[in-house]
Amino acid sequence: MAPGVDRLCGYVHVFPTGTLADRTACPRWCDRDDCQRRGQHRSRARHVDTNRPEAFIGGVALVQALHPAAEPMVNLTSVEGSAAASLVLSIGQARVLRYRLAHLLGMAKAGPNGGCWV
Known part of the structure; x- marks a missing residue:
């Protein structure tokens, strides 16, 4: 760096995202809309939609302070009418939940095996 330039190393490198390094920059998955007001980065919500009428409307998104x-x-967000509930899981918990759900869904499709459900 040139003498008298007061910035951290990396601020002059253009990354593959097309932006300069910045500690306050949004992660690549962030929706980049109003992070400061919300106090967190948030991805676009992915709706859990089965294309059938359901009692709850579900959604899932990444968040980061x-x-x-x-x-x-x-x-994870669930909405029914005007009531909403939200559950925040660590990445590790979400990964384990993914495997537990896959196992349960597999069991739901199971057939009788000698009189037992497998």
């Missing part, structure tokens, strides 16, 4: 050391988390 604006603190530099914060880790991304998974936010």
Whole structure:
């Protein structure tokens, strides 16, 4: 760096995302809309839609606090009428939930095996 330039190393490198390094920059998955007001980065919500009428409307998104050391988390949301509930899971918990759901869905499709459900 040239003498008298007061910026951190990396601020002059253009990354593959097309932006300069910045500690306050959004992660690549962030929707980049109003992060400061919300106080967190948030991905676009992915709706859990079965194309059938359901009692609950579900959604899932990545969230991360604006603190530099914060880790991304998974936010599950359920809405019924005017009531909403939200559950935030760590990435590790979401990964385990994924495998548990796959196992349960596999069991739901199971057939009788000698009189027992497998």
